[in-house]
Amino acid sequence: MAIENVFGKIKEVDEAMTHINDHTVLMYGGFGGVGTSPLLINEIVKKNVKDLTLIGNDSGFPQIGIGRVICNGQAKKMITTHIGSNPVAGQLMTEGKLEIEFSPQGTLAERVRAGGTGLGGVLINVGLGTVIEKGKETIKVDGKTYLLEKPLRADVGIIYAKAADPFGNLIYDKTARNFNPLVAMASDVTIVHAEEIVPLGELDPEEIITPGVYVDIIVTGEGGKWKWVWEQEN
């Protein structure tokens, strides 16, 4: 069955990529590369845009996920929770070429969610009494102390979904969901790489995780696939 592009959201990758340029603040779904779009990462590396600010769970692996963009020297700043799986990220940080702001994982998720849901911030106890507290306001509510964590938004968010319909309703696959639904909400332009585009009405409304209202552009295609670390070890 032919897919009708009634909302005009289904686009060629080249057109989607016009939104990602030097200095773009880019948010990405993915956890160790799982749930990061191979296609869009490949295009970002090819376009070789510079001075990106990256916001996402981790720095991937050198040849996997957002790690490819970092290793290509395209990022000037990262807001993330973990860079341990990508030694290049650590090296660039040490050399002063990549600024890293660490955020605890649940805090990062809620900051992105706050950015996506129109909240002015979130109050979280994680990081109290640690370096995370530095420079942040503490607020007492009903006798309990919290850190005020500020919302995060991005110019562009890249999402990897299992399937999209033409409106951009999305479902994900298992643990490839992770930050994707949050990033979809928190980006001015949300670009989805869907493994499959299905006709309107084919996704059960009960199973849709990201409502299409958050999605601006849908692309699909092969390309950029990487080998996982566990595949290389086998």
Next chain:
Amino acid sequence: MGLGARELMAKRAAEEISNGNIVNLGIGIPTLVSDFISSGIHVFLHSENGLLGIGPKPKYGKEDENLINAGGFPCTAVQGASYFDSAESFAIIRSGKLDITILGALEVDEKGNLANWIVPGKRVPGMGGGMDLAENAKKVVIVTTHTNKDGSSKIKKKCSLPLTAKECVSLIITELAVMEVTKEGLVLKELFEGTTVHEVISKTEAGLIVSDTLRMIRYE
């Protein structure tokens, strides 16, 4: 067959897990704990990347690239498992639904302060979900070698490395002993077979209160 030191610690840590518990296991020795959870109890293992109900490692060739544990390795999902996004994953932790987390340590001290995410200038991997777990799991159990490679104690009077969370640890399990964090200080409760109170005290920077009911752990 004798168990190695890592397995002995993991086996002892598994005894902290009860029927019905929601459990998060950290990377390293804590991951081994799942091999020792009694088959007679039902527990759900939580993975930060959005899975409640981690199952065994898949058979070779049966891996699913989208079904991965927080350590980055293929896993399976047990019956009754659920998938969710990262905000929900940490909502489970922050809201007090996580009964127990078993984590590694760089340093842990008398007050139950934990440092396990950064060695400034040397190793800067980031905290990942460690701060969330340490701060908000109902019970934090640390499994760690008693000393560093140079022989210095990891069980400190006061942590010198940047903290993961303050006063969060309940129990410390090393290859030598089991110590409980109490208001009075660290209580030496159990010794692994072959160790002595003297050895533990000499390898521990923190002060230790020897329990009146000190017991020897004998497996097999």
